[in-house]
Amino acid sequence: NAGVMQNPRHLVRRRGQEARLRCSPMKGHSHVYWYRQLPEEGLKFMVYLQKENIIDESGMPKERFSAEFPKEGPSILRIQQVVRGDSAAYFCASTPAGQGSPNEKLFFGSGTQLSVL
């Protein structure tokens, strides 16, 4: 049973370019979280999605950032016109189908390290 798959593992972009990060949740999981990890700051919540629905995007910057989780295919975190401050590790996590019971543990991917030159 494959775990949470994130790609690419490393992504290098120049300032002003677009970054697209992909996340395929575990089989049977229909809830996806995106977190950003910066040194000394730990994991910061960005967005929580169900298939075809954004549940909570309170942690995501209003400008340049967007996320989707279509009916078919992976969840995508998209960063437009990247800046150096966007350099970080971005982690995706999934939980099983249903209402996402509060006691459900998260299954994490290996992350995408975004470097903006």
Added chain:
Amino acid sequence: AQKVTQAQTEISVVEKEDVTLDCVYETRDTTYYLFWYKQPPSGELVFLIRRNSFDEQNEISGRYSWNFQKSTSSFNFTITASQVVDSAVYFCALRSGGSYIPTFGRGTSLIVHP
């Protein structure tokens, strides 16, 4: 609002030493869930334990043990007889009953020297 504080940024020990990682949480909910995750150098966070607010019983799993104290809002993690393979970043997380969003602490980097 919910908050998790891991005051220890980095801990360095020698193999076979015992080490305790501290976690202090804040929440207004009476129902909540606490977690510990391990992030090895490979990057992927791995679930270690889950505790709900109604179960203050401490837990032991091999060399790992967890001490949950509601009176001090703490959920500390102890590794007994540490090993080099325990070297990782450890995250404490809180999920309040009314929220779907787990809040993570800053993480504690544990370095175990041979």
